[in-house]
Amino acid sequence: MMTAKEYEESLRKLNLVVYQFGKRVENVVDDPIIRPSMNAVAMTYALAANPKYEDLMTATSHITGKKINRFCHIHQSTDDLVKKTDMGRFMGGMTGSCFQRCVGMDSLNALSITTYDIDQKYGTEYNKRFLKYLEYVQEGDLVCDGAMTDPKGDRGLPPHLQPDPDMFMHVVEETKDGIVVRGAKAHQTGAVNSHEIIVMPTISMREADKDYAISFALPSDAKGITYIMGRQSCDTRKLEKGRIDCGNANFGGHEALVVFDDVFVPWDRVFMYKEYEFAGALVEQFASYHRQSYACKAGVGDVMIGAAQTIAEYNGVQKASHVKDKIIEMNHLNETLYCGSVTCACKGSAQPSGTYLVNTLLANVCKQNVTRFPYEIARLAQDIAGGLMVTLPSEDDFNSKEVGKWLDKYFKGNADVSTEDRRRILRLIENICFGTAAVGYLTESMHGAGSPQAQRIMISRLVDMAQKQRYAKKLAGIKTED
Ligand code: SF4
Ligand code: FE
DSSP, X not given: OOOHXXXXXXXXXXXXXXXETTEEOSOTTTOTTTHHHHHHHHHHHXXXXXXXXXXXXXXXXXXXXXXXXXXXXXXXXXXXXXXHHHHHHHHHHHHSSOOOTHHHHHHHHHHHHHHHHHHHHHOOOHHHHHHHHHHHHHHHTOOEEEEXXXXXXXXXXXXXXXXXXXXXXXXXXXXXXEEEXXXXXXXXXXXXXXXXXXXXXXXXXXXXXXXXXXXXXXETTXXXXXXXXXXXXXXXXXXXXXXXXXXXXXXXXXXXXXXXXXEEEEGGGEEEESOGGGHHHHHHHHHHHHHHHTHHHHHHHHHHHHHHHHHHHHHTOTTOHHHHHHXXXXXXXXXXXXXXXXXXXXXXXXXXXXXXXOOHHHHHHHHHHHTTHHHHHHHHHHHXXXXXXHHOOOHHHHHOTTTHHHHHHHTOOSTTSOHHHHXXXXXXXXXXXXXXXXXXXXXXXXXXXXXXXXXXHHHHHHSOHHHHHHHHHHHTTOOOOO
């Protein structure tokens, strides 16, 4: 396994084409806006190297028997799935942000199932190819960006009817050595901190869309791939000299638009090629795994609750019954998020490939709660924190010879606590509610791993309605056939 330092050095060797604020980023690793997101991924290495967290952060490869980072592991039991939940929550607490590496883990696991299933039907060799690729990823302890979301153009039209055919990733050429693909993937979490990019279809498809039913993996710096960084609220605070106004200066996440401009993929890295009837299954498996992964939000929720309790103490209101009750409510919501992720893991089952998949109904219920509860937790944190969280003057003002003394005096709360510490915790809450971390804690909770309606459709499909009606009719004395 790589150390955090080795991970950082491995990124320096990549030749990624990254654009930000209209310019090519020459040094991605040290870029002050991108750097905190790299630090968050680096924690997946640092914690795996710490013997204290070995059981949680590492696993035994089912293909080589070697010790590997759990983020590269194919789940072999429900115990593995539960550990994945706990690892996500732990990482969320340690970074207070999106640590990005889960999308790759979820892609690998989904592909381990789908490639096997395609082979069963068509006698293809996708699973063999995939396992070879998996070994490469595990041996190198690599970060993979799982790329699913196409730009989609007109949402009312399938891929082949889009006025611009590139709105969904598709094959433009086939050669004896491989395929050439064109398209883009949007909102790609952790893209420029990744060694590899794993592309999957974004929706289920019919025969007319078969050129779009493709899955493959490429090195992140393959020729023809360009990354355009998404910007986040308050991102340029990271360019300021002072660190306090960042709220969480060391860690963050990022998203990028990834453009594939006629990129060559060798056959040994193609895991689905026009088997359109498996596109939907791959999407569902990835989505179910990623809906479970949102245990990370319970980890960031832990940070938020800890910050809310701290600011209550700094403000001197921690004994007020309504404040105590709000903290209880935040904990209740946060533990409910955790319950969903743990439960879909416990109720997971082995697929024909041997990989354990979460219970998909419960994973969808879990994610549906994630689309709501972090918003309520954030609302309660803001209620407790007070308006100062968003009206605080800048760090430069606090350091000013002329006005700093007044800010220090008038923004003091509890006499035992420095104004600076009060400011630090307020900025942390601001960061998660409105700043760079709000992308991960709020909007991604809404739309990541599928928007709320996607889960509602799955819930309606997966519940056993006939059984519920049988129960009801039997108790009501209504005659039924079974
Ligand atoms: Fe992982 Fe959460 Fe970030 Fe998704 S949002 S990549 S699950 S940390
Ligand atoms: Fe996500």
